[in-house]
Amino acid sequence: MHWLFEPGFFSSQPVRTAFVIGGVVAVVSAVVGVFTVLRGQSFAGHALTDVSTAGGSAAFLLGISPLLGFVGFGLLGAGTIDAIGTQRVKGRDLATGIVLGAATGLAALLLYYDTTNSATTGATQTILFGSIFTIDPSTIPIVIAFSVIAIGIIAVLYRPLLLASTSAELAAARGVPVRLVGLGFMAALAVAVGLSALAIGAILSTALLIGPAATALRLTNRTGVALIIAAVIGVAATWVGVLLAYDSYYWGSSRNGYPVSFFIVALAFVAYLASGLPVVRIVTNRRAEGRRVL
């Protein structure tokens, strides 16, 4: 197995921290991501990554944990998007676009200050593209607490959220408070994006949110199964990504290694492409057809 796991992999503290945080974050992103794709809110997810960028930069300036900045700003952004208007799909996109633009502008300012204050480009690199190997192990309890909150919101809202995602009109007729459910989901989305931003960087967090979910939706007819498939793909991409990034220090002669975020995002993308391969499509379609005949 030495060809696979380079020396010191299992005894390394940063690797262990990366495994725990990466695994937890991947599960949260996958679960929230499935509903994000179902609800057609990928754009809102992307806007929240830009809001998180601003939050992370602000946290860096204040010298607090970037996770608090990511999640705090994310929640604020989610609330603002909802306040501007999410009732119509068009209004929702408009509100999202406005918040996205404002947040990116703020991020530009804050990142500028981060860079000039610390006289290094490290802050920009860390916030935008993540650095899972440099996360302090003391962050783990906070990551788990936020994860429990996000998964908890989805678990509690599960049925009304699913019905409202299918048809807001059907849900309203059943007595579901559609707007409140949507706001609750946006809060879970903000937390998930914040967690993902910590693991693979604010800019890339959409990839972990949308990629595994979109792949899972291609492979099953069942919502519950889609959640499990997405979580498995997300965790696998993250863990294999961490392994490859660690190993890459030993590749070639430069001993610089590749960023872990690159591997995670690339693996999630490859999984998505693979789910569209004719052989996979045929197997899943046949299963669906078989059930249909029964």
Next chain:
Amino acid sequence: MIADDQNRGASDPVDGEVLAVDGVSVALGGRQILDGVTFTVAAGEFTGLIGSNGAGKTTLLRVILGLQAPGAGQVRLGGRARGWRNRSIGYVPQKVLLDPDMPMRARDLVGLGLDGHRFGMPVPSAKRKALVDEMLSAVDAQRFADARVGALSGGEQQRVLIAHALICRPRLLLLDEPLANLDLRSGQEIIALLHRIAVAHRIAVLLSAHEMNTLLPVMDRVVYLADGRAAAGTTAQVIRTDVLSDLYGHPVEVLHVNGRILVVAGDADPGATHHDHSASGPGVHIG
């Protein structure tokens, strides 16, 4: 099967009145959408809510559902003023767009009709599954019960939505233009299915449509809406030249052609041509 006989009857008025709409008026944005609409629906009756686009059909259904407060008048369900939420009504909205990429089987959507408003995850149970299967067979949808609901045809989706609306055992089933996107044959099948359910389970069906001929074989009563005002009764009582002319406020004529009914702009003034009325009135209205 669907009828819950123990809950039924005791609270019902003697005549089995399920729904009473009493002088309901609605004005939205300064425009009068509904004006003193009055009618009743009894258990097991099939009622067609007929009117052209913009006549106020959807608004009326939303008032009955409690999604729109009336400016005047009231709605009674089973003899009582309607509460804030009322699950004794099943509802199939207009133009439900089900995403073909949504990983949801037809049976999952039917199950959400039972407990979609409750918090938490669905708990699989033999009882829940049996109830879902019973509904699926009631609407003849077992063939595609495990298929992706968004990938089904319009008629198949309509059946699933009807099962979704029926599973909570309503006394009243409202359908907003369920035939709008269906071909004629699928439409006729849905109407026959609804009629069967109404009769077998004593459920009152109120269905909106802009075309009444598909409904003629099964319709017990008709509520005809024009410019927010309504005339209600049996087809023979309502679909008459004098009643509809009075409703529209200008002359229209009801023609019977090969068993079909046509409502056309009338000519009480023989010199007037039809297109005079085409903008404001019914125009040539096959319905």
